[in-house]
Amino acid sequence: MSLRLGDTAPDFTQQSSEGEIRFHDWAGDHWVVLFSHPADFTPVCTTELGYTAKLGDEFKKRNAKPLAVSVDPVDSHHKWIDDINETQNTRVNFPIIADADRKVAELYDMIHPNSLANLTVRTVFIIDPAKKIRLTLTYPASTGRNFNEILRVIDSLQLTDGYKVATPANWQDGDDVVIVPSLQDEAEIAQRFPKGYRAVRPYLRLTPQPNR
Structure with missing residues (x-):
């Protein structure tokens, strides 16, 4: 299997x-x-x-x-x-x-x-x-x-394991990330992402990489 x-x-x-x-x-x-x-x-x-x-x-x-x-x-x-x-x-x-x-x-x-x-x-x-x-x-x-891609995936996994974010297409370490749709509480969002975010759509919210 x-x-x-x-x-x-x-x-x-x-x-x-x-x-x-x-x-x-x-x-x-x-x-x-x-x-x-x-x-x-x-x-x-x-x-x-x-x-x-x-x-x-x-x-x-x-x-x-x-x-x-x-x-x-x-x-x-x-x-x-x-x-x-x-x-x-x-x-x-x-x-x-x-x-x-x-x-x-x-x-x-x-x-x-x-x-x-x-x-x-x-x-x-x-x-x-x-x-x-x-x-x-x-x-x-x-x-x-492409072993650079394998390193990129490890970067994404380690980042997204620690923060309530996902990484968009072609993301590289240091680029903006996406706040996960399940996170809706604005007070928690403000606490987690003090640099703020840009809402392209209600489900698509971009924020600076939080561990930077």
Whole structure:
């Protein structure tokens, strides 16, 4: 059965390029970006993992940890990491799960026979510190992921978890946000949003980002 938003991310124990991973323990109180790639030593995947490594400081600022997974064995991951570091001018700074027995792939429905019969598709899960799935994305094999978008979603989730707001289309950190329609008490609105708001429609109220 496919995992849905709000489901608890399944726990697992599996080997990785950095030793055994007990997923829930490893995640701790962090956000996690769990993402699968079809295979080691493939061009798009190499650029994806290289770019993820370059975003290491950005993940840390958000209390987030990336975790990659494919069905390749550990020794393949270690050899490929050398290639990633050399060709992408970076240093891989996160684990890659070696899911040779497809335990993780099956738990997270990462193998889609109509797309790639024996390999994991490009799936992304954003998982919060409560181990709840907050975002799922699946890309075609030919299309590399936009990891800046993944960071943007984490920013939105962390903001909207803490304030009664939602983020509009193409929102970037620092842009105006939307007051949620369920908040109608004007005294509470004034307390929560002292910079005021602009009502385009009664249901569309824009306010400066409250944590700025």
